[in-house]
Amino acid sequence: MSWGRWWRTVRSLPPEQLLARVWFRLYRPRPNLASPPPPxxxxxxxxxxxxxxxxxxxxxxxxxxxxxxxxxxxxxxxxxxxxxxxxxxxxxxxxxxxxxxxxxxxxxxxxxxxxxxxxxxxxxxxxxxxxxxxxxxxxxxxxxxxxxxxxxxxxxxxxxxxxxxxxxxxxxxxxxxxxxxxxxxxxxxxxxxxxxxxxxxxxxxxxxxxxxxxxxxxxxxxxxxxxxxxxxxxxxxxxxxxxxxxxxxxxxxxxxxxxxxxxxxxxxxxxxxxxxxxxxxxxxxxxxxxxxxxxxxxxxxxLGLGAAPPLEPGLLHWPEAGYVRLSDAGAVALLDCAPVGPDEQPGHAHADTLSFELSISGRRFVVNGGTSTYEVGPERRWQRGTAAHSTVIVDGEDSSEVWASFRVGRRARPFGFAATPLDRGGWRVVCAHDGYRHRPGAPVHRRAWIWRPGELRVEDVVAPARPAEARFLLHPAWRLEGTPQEGVASTDGARVRWRVERGHARLESAHYHPRFGATEPTTCLAVALANGQAIVRFLWDAPCTSSS
The missing domain is CATH 1.50.10.100 (Chondroitin AC/alginate lyase)
Structure with a gap:
């Protein structure tokens, strides 16, 4: 048992919650078997x-x-x-x-x-x-x-x-x-x-x-x-x-x-x-x-509550939650600039800070790994870990200290969020986190997503530089051709090109867990950062728009 990890896990809990845990364990009421009230x-x-x-x-x-x-x-x-x-x-x-x-x-x-x-x-x-x-x-x-x-x-x-x-x-x-x-x-x-x-x-x-x-x-x-x-x-x-x-x-x-x-x-x-x-x-x-x-x-x-208004294209930001949606007629990107969860209960958190998912032509392309089990063990640990998500892992460690089934010790805190409009309906979204502050040099991961019609450019910086890898988990429905540095993915008539402009890429086997009890083989594009930097560009055919 690591007492340090236990302390990092419980130190954010309110005292009344800790007392409630003790009470719940000690108090054992007797069932009341009296007759039921009338319906x-x-x-x-x-x-x-x-x-x-x-x-x-x-x-x-x-x-x-x-x-x-x-x-x-x-x-x-x-x-x-x-x-x-x-x-x-x-x-x-x-x-x-x-x-x-x-x-x-x-x-x-x-x-x-x-x-x-x-x-x-x-x-x-x-x-x-x-x-x-x-x-x-x-x-x-x-x-x-x-x-x-x-x-x-x-x-x-x-x-x-x-x-x-x-x-x-x-x-x-x-x-x-x-x-x-x-x-x-x-x-x-x-x-x-x-x-x-x-x-x-x-x-x-x-x-x-x-x-x-x-x-x-x-x-x-x-x-x-x-x-x-x-x-x-x-x-x-x-x-x-x-x-x-x-x-x-x-x-x-x-x-x-x-x-x-x-x-x-x-x-x-x-x-x-x-x-x-x-x-x-x-x-x-x-x-x-x-x-x-x-x-x-x-x-x-x-129930008579009316229809929800349609979501507007472009950028939508939920500031308290910390999530961003970027969308146009051809693609949707969902960005995680959020805390891993509330301090009082981060049990369902993953170490996925600054991860994202991307759909092209209505089909998921870049994904996170999903969840197939809540059972304590290596599989649960892996699924909650940073490497199972489309984000950057530094020094081979998780950005938040996930352990057991529902425990989190040290937690990544996002900061420095900014969203800037670009020409042609584009956006630049930037955020950083301090989840590796305990590592030598207290490195910070900063990610920028540059969104334009038909293109998403992902720029990662880890400063000061440490051994780090940007991971992009790809949905299993896509067929891949080319080299790790530059290739094409296709499925059902949809095509996406990727180009690694900075960093050293490889393709490795991975797993995707869309349901509890389900595991599907897939591929991860893993890019080793060069001098603390990586740039990966995804390109697809943007739908034509007419002007009047």
Whole structure:
């Protein structure tokens, strides 16, 4: 154990968060098995949310992250499956998945079995986060026409009481947010003083976390497009819930507050979406965990929230989040000039400062490596590390000290951001970071992106000069020809040329992780900096524009 690394990890945590961690470990409440309150009458309309991907492939056979498990063989707990697989097993997402109506008999039997097999307070299924997600999914299923067995209704009340006393104040971030959402769902679903307490407590916590976790520019403070989508989905579900229970007086202030924040949140998510309709891979991010942005937008419109305005071409900057979008008719570049995450919870951070992704003709070309696992081990360590991202690595070390599954010690801090317009609609974006300040000479990495129609020039400087390498991970769909110093990539009629104008290039095998449990072979263009400098130019055919 490195005590220095531990100190660098915990020194940014507020004292009350450290105390909450101690309390969470020591305090073990007893489950309250009292009879449930009566259900609240539904006097409004529940709108169908975006469907999840099916995960129940047989009456008791689950498939998560490409791995199947038969309940009688793998059970509900144990080392036969990863912790994340177990979490999803307890979420009951398949209740809301494509084709769920045809699996209703399976669902009803599985609900009864879950209650019978999972005694209150025991096992992974009763940890606060899966409890929160399950409460929401069970209630959403009931509002959508499913009939919860009596034992499941009774269990819902036990789960809400348990969750109320196991809030994840020690973790904060998306976990505490999910706890608040679940309490609101439980408080709306049931009727009576106990339910009113859950509702009031959930709404109060939600309003506090909305102010803390959602930045003024609409970004969720963990700066993961995947969790941005999840938090946005949660607020849309709450808007849906308020429509189903319009006679609940407690909604008024909270609903006004979250409605005021939704437009900026939607815009930020769309801004970090590629032309293929899927999210960018900054920090922990993968496809298939949350509905794609277009489905969330359609959901918002079904809820009466209107269509989001289209994104303007050129430069869009989210200053509090630290991300930039450059776009024209032929290409989109997404730039990471952001902190790795909030000091109180950077658990989903990657060492990806000053990385970027680039789409050409609607197809991803330069990418970050993505996320396929949360399990402790070399693969998780690699996927969070700097070398798995399209940025510069110095002295073979990560720009932020990522370790274990969700820990970060020393953190890169971006500074010196500037965006300058150029002729012909071009832009020059510059930013630096101090993630290598602990190395000899305290080197600083500074990157400039020069964007013009049909061209992106990337200039990297490490000063004072140290052994460093600019890495450009290329999407596996592209075929490469030429030499490492100058070549052509092509796919489905699209072509991109690269030219290394300063630095010594090589092409090496790499991996791309678009989903949990998925790994695809690909190629990385790696450019060793020459005297602390590298220049790489990407060129493509810009669409013709007419003037009048």
């Amino acid at each position: 609240r009458p539904v006097r409004g309309r529940w709108v169908a949310p975006p469907p999840a991907e099916p995960s129940l492939v047989g009456p008791t056979t689950f498939r998560f992250h490409g791995v199947e498990g038969e309940l009688d063989v793998v059970g509900w707990d144990g080392p036969q499956r990863t912790r994340l697989w177990r979490y999803h097993q307890h979420y009951f997402e398949d209740l809301l998945a494509d084709g769920a109506a045809a699996r209703r008999p399976w669902h009803e039997a599985l609900l009864r079995r879950w209650v019978a097999d999972n005694p209150p307070g025991r096992g992974a299924g009763w940890e606060p986060y899966p409890t929160s997600r399950r409460i929401v999914h069970w209630i959403a299923w009931a509002l959508g026409g499913g009939e919860l067995p009596a034992e499941a209704v009774a269990s819902l009340a036990v789960q809400a009481r348990w969750l109320e006393r196991r809030l994840e104040r020690h973790l904060r971030a998306n976990h505490l947010w999910a706890n608040a959402v679940a309490l609101v769902f439980a408080g709306a679903f049931f009727l009576g003083p106990e339910a009113d307490r859950w509702l009031a407590r959930g709404l109060a916590l939600l309003m506090r976390e909305l102010g803390r976790q959602i930045l003024p520019d609409g970004a969720h403070y963990e700066r993961s497009p995947m969790y941005q989508a999840q938090v946005l989905r949660d607020l849309l579900d709450l808007e849906n819930l308020a429509g189903a229970y319009p006679d609940v007086g407690a909604w008024a202030h909270a609903r006004t507050t979250w409605r005021a924040r939704l437009p900026a949140m939607r815009r930020f998510l769309l801004g970090l979406t590629h032309p293929d309709g899927e999210i960018a891979f900054f920090n922990d991010a993968a496809f298939g965990v949350v509905a794609p942005p277009a489905q969330l937008e359609a959901y918002a419109e079904r």
